[in-house]
């Protein structure tokens with residue numbers, strides 16, 4: 001793996017842009033998040049407070065701290081299916097308009113406080129209908145919450161833009177309806193579409209009609225693929241369904257061979273993914289919990305970054321993984337000795353891969369991300 005410990009050579013500066021960023025710098029660095037689930041990022045205290053209004057009585061703990069621990073432990077099962085069971089408790093308290101507005105507002109605030117400047121946050125509208133809301137009311141409540149959170153963040157000195165991705169559940173049969181919903185709200189807060197849920201046994205081609213519809217509408221979508229299942233799922237997502245990005249895609253590693261001497265051979269699918277610059281929404285901590293990777297050091301992100309795949313860093317579910325964008329980068333800095341330059345590389349990759357218009361992505365890169373990193377990289381000069 002990469003190892004450039006810049007403190008070992010006597011001629012290298014002890015400080016500088018290529019040294020390890022401090023936790024404070026990691027937090028302040030502008031970050032872009034493409035893969036974060038709204039129902040996987042609630043504050044534990046909010047879950048406890050919202051339970052009565054939603055008539056939800058099945059919470060495993062009512063003390064916020066213990067509840068947070070419960071989620072982290074329950075999600076740490078080594079299986080995607082068991083990991084997903086924990087979402088019944090978060091969706092259980094997201095069944096009223098007020099609950100959805102609050103959860104979305106807090107999501108935007110929490111991401112902004114963590115230094116995220118642009119986020120695409122996903123959720124499945126079909127999972128929020130038990131209290132009598134319509135699909136449209138769900139989308140409008142979440143949009144309202146994101147706008148409110150953006151304003152609160154701004155008042156606290158943080159700038160963030162949040163777009164929604166509408167997810168359809170792959171075991172269910174509402175994907176075309178949700179794709180149509182995403183299309184209807186595309187210029188009002190919704191930037192794309194996704195499918196999620198258990199991957200094994202539910203191939204993306206089950207939802208081909210939804211993807212073909214979105215393609216005809218010139219709309220954007222990502223597909224969870226290559227997480228709980230391997231290469232066939234990634235291949236279908238790209239070559240049958242036409243996904244713009246891969247949710248996780250981490251198992252593309254199965255199509256990459258590294259020889260004893262370090263030589264690397266890409267199979268046809270891995271070569272396609274790299275050549276076509278297909279964005280990989282990698283989520284290291286989540287992968288450790290669902291068994292898609294065994295440790296940070298063994299996580300394919302190290303190799304994929306080295307091979308210049310379009311890799312991005314994401315949280316997936318901040319509650320279940322007890323993580324944040326800063327925490328994910330901290331793990332990577334510690335494991336792979338990443339610098340601010342590496343962080344900027346991942347962040348620019350993510351911004352290039354976002355679903356908002358090209359001119360806005362470019363302005364975010366040139367006017368927000370690059371100046372943000374330049375300022376951090378220059379700090380050592382003035383200490």
Ligand SMILES: O=c1[nH]cnc2c1ncn2[C@@H]1O[C@H](CO)[C@@H](O)[C@H]1O
Pocket residue numbers: 037038039040080084087091122123124127167196197198224227286316317
């Ligand atoms: O890593 C994941 N892989 C597959 N599905 C997921 C993952 N994280 C969350 N969800 C599913 O997406 C739904 C909508 O947000 C969640 O309710 C959960 O069931």
Ligand SMILES: [Zn+2]
Pocket residue numbers: 035037196224247316
């Ligand atoms: Zn996910």
